[in-house]
Amino acid sequence: MSPLASTYVLPPASSESSSSQETQSAAQGSARRPAPGSSTAAAAGVRHTPRVLSIAGSDPSGGAGIQADLKSIAALGGYGMAAITALTAQNTRGVRDVHVPPAGFLRQQLDAISDDITIDAVKIGMLGNAEVIDTVRSWLEKVRPAVVVLDPVMVATSGDRLLEESAEAALRTLLPLADLITPNLAELAILVAAPRAHSWATALEQGKRLAAATGATILVKGGHLDGGACPDALVNAGGLLSRPVVEVAGDRIPTRNSHGTGCSLSSAMATAQARLGDWEASLREVKPWLAGALQASGLLEVGSGSGPINHFHHFHQPEAGGKPVGGAPVPAESAAGDPAAQSAAAELTGEDFAATLRRAAAPDLDAIYRLEFIRGLAAGTLVEDQFAYYLAQDAIYLNGYSRALARASALAPTEAAQLFWARSAQQCLEVESELHRTWLSTRTVERILGPVTKSYVDHLLAASASGSYAVLVAAVLPCFWLYAEVGQTLHAQFLAAGAPEAHPYAEWLRTYADEDFAQATREAIAMAGEPGSKASADEQAAMLQAFRHSCRFELDFFDAPRLHA
């Protein structure tokens, strides 16, 4: 994210500072429906790791139901819980049998959870029969979770029934207790007592009717439409959304592995909503994740029918030798106890360490290139307010980053390293001022500390406070490295397109071509590789973790304008 490149490109700065303008953004909460008088709802706020309960059936083949929900919740950063409504005997080819245990035992499961644990979001899937529905309804009325997503599962992808036909009326009584309902086209038609929609316009019309009848927001899904497009839309005319219909476009991915997409989507939405407090932002986060999971589904090689999606496609696959090459950020403090990180780090020697870091960065770098923001910046289609948000956040970020670099200078073992980090810290502040004086001076954009900027800077400041020079330089490195690589690629693309003057971001793209910054990046890599080669296995593991965190934040920073601008 951070145009430290501009550190070396833009002229030295004026001395104006933005720090007085930095205030923490308020959590978004407009789309949440709090339940008055409920201790659970009162305790619920947007949470970094939301506690998400799936009330659904089991799919032993792992692609749908509870199993898909737990994977999706984890993939979206939540803590997953599961109360099982029904057992199915199914695989990727179809459902062989269904067993619904006594509803009284489901109630015991639900009470055991809610008596002890604050539930930030609930996803409801397969219910089986009317007795189960009644049980879930009375529990919801008692507990009133802050976020309820209802996937009105009736028929599996394979065509097998998962809800007794006689229970459809009971299911309707559950709908008003949901915040979000996620029917597929067949289920939507049943719920509004109309023929199945074959056009997107009809589907949206039916979504509006269901929203009006239930008061809930409807997620109308285009998965079963014909044609190359696969749109989804949030529908609610009651003022809970920024517009009555918020459509998120998507291409249809050519795959037969769609087993469990509906389950995965609904539990991912519940998790994202508990974290973001905004349905539109949640769908904009979940839809690309789901598309990636469909795209990477073939890698799993599970079953001969409609296979499962690859929920953890955005996490890193082990190399053939079993050595992890990356992964979701793990808290730095747990690195010493993380055997995978330790074994990855333990074998490292000398110059290998920088190479290991580079491999660990690869998946996040790939994901950066797929971001709407980066593609829009390259193509010139990025909307101006997203660019302005990015610039404003970058200025705020650079102020914090400069402090981390100054700390690296203070801890540096050699005078050369001390000088390098001190110079970088100073240049960062100069760029911050220059951003205000030039790029930001003509734009009206809020200068408030965004959530990703805050998390990234907090991570760097935590690394600064760790006392380990090696860990700190690993944490500051991705800002050089990933930014330099992305900048070079975008600049090369810009040149390949003939450096069109009419490109709205031509001036910015040109700042990426900076040999001084490329040189500084090479120095920074060497400065992190050197202590890395001498570090103990524990410290190498901690470095790797700190580095991975920052890589992930680089990705999130580029994606933040889409979510928060």
Ligand SMILES: Nc1ncnc2c1ncn2[C@@H]1O[C@H](COP(=O)(O)OP(=O)(O)OP(=O)(O)O)[C@@H](O)[C@H]1O
């Ligand atoms: N081939 C595809 N390409 C891209 N997105 C898809 C594809 N198929 C489904 N989706 C997406 O998956 C999600 C689930 O949609 P779908 O309409 O298939 O639900 P469903 O029928 O309830 O799912 P399930 O197959 O689990 O029963 C939606 O976000 C939809 O846009």
Ligand SMILES: Cc1ncc(CO)c(N)n1
């Ligand atoms: C358990 C279960 N729930 C939902 C679905 C719908 O995909 C399924 N196939 N199995």
